Amino acid sequence: MRCSEAERLMSAMLDGDIEQSPRLDGHLEACPSCKTQWEALQRTVADLSCLSQLEAPEDLTAAVMAKLPERHALVFGKPVGFLVAGLSIAAAVILFAWATGLGQSGLTVAMGLATFALNWVAAIWSSIGVGTPGFVINSLLVSTVAAFVLAALLSVGRICGNLALAYAQRRGA
């Protein structure tokens, strides 16, 4: 038996694939180098098993529980959350179009559809991944809120503008 074959058998034994090998035993008796390596490997594995006696700090559970975020924050991590966010943004875009009188614009409609589609892509991504990237959640939240605020401001601006125009026309008249 070659030393490389002996090393393969040593590894198989330490992996638990085989329990014993008479061929390896015979080689170890004839090869001091492999015997030394085998003893060192066995000692290493025995040393590693000492580390399994490790204990985690007792107060770790309480420390983590005290830092857990509120559950409602996780709603936007679910595909349903993305759907809600997507619909909200689409509604905000439509509101924006209504408030600014751009409802007929194909660009505005395209923006709404693109936003909706992007949110569905994010939803599918989150459902197949291990974790939901925080920036996706944050960007959706921020974009939704920002879209609503913008639409509201524009609505108020449009109403104020119309009132000012009516007042000016009345004074002019």
Add this chain to the structure above:
Amino acid sequence: MGELSDAAIVTQVLSGNREAFAELIDRNRRLVFSVHLNSVGDRDMAEDLTQETFIKAYRALETYDASAGRFSTWLTTIAVRIGIDARRRQKPTESLEHLHEDKGFDPASDARTERSTEAAGVGDAVRRALRRLPDQQRLAVTLKHIEDLPFSEVARIMGCSVNSAKVHAHRGRLQLARFLGYMREEGLA
């Protein structure tokens, strides 16, 4: 709660029972802490990383798929990613010569962590040697020989095939035996 599976507890947490997550921490904290301590060597840092792992797991809990594997496997995958990022932030010290200069491990704090002082002495040397291994080798050796996980679980956590996990464990054992032999010769172990 003791008889419920981890997957059943996850369902409870997702249904709004926030306190049930404490049971998941109790069941898995030793494994996560072990992965981090063997990776970074510093007990306080390992504790911080363990907390970070559980908080990240809580945030992403709805993405856990019980049909894809055990909760502990999913959790350890998160721990491994966090541990790799943490090690990248640490100064690399890979050579044998650096074993003489290692200041990152505190035997006194190790003694608090191990059940016996004898185990603490061995644990000190082995853990210092472990930290010299490349990430994949250290992880394979830790999960197989310290946590006693089957190679199927080790491979799932590492995101590789069973054969690759065995190769990493094999190379890690050889390196570790070399490091520990050197440390014994130099009186460092």
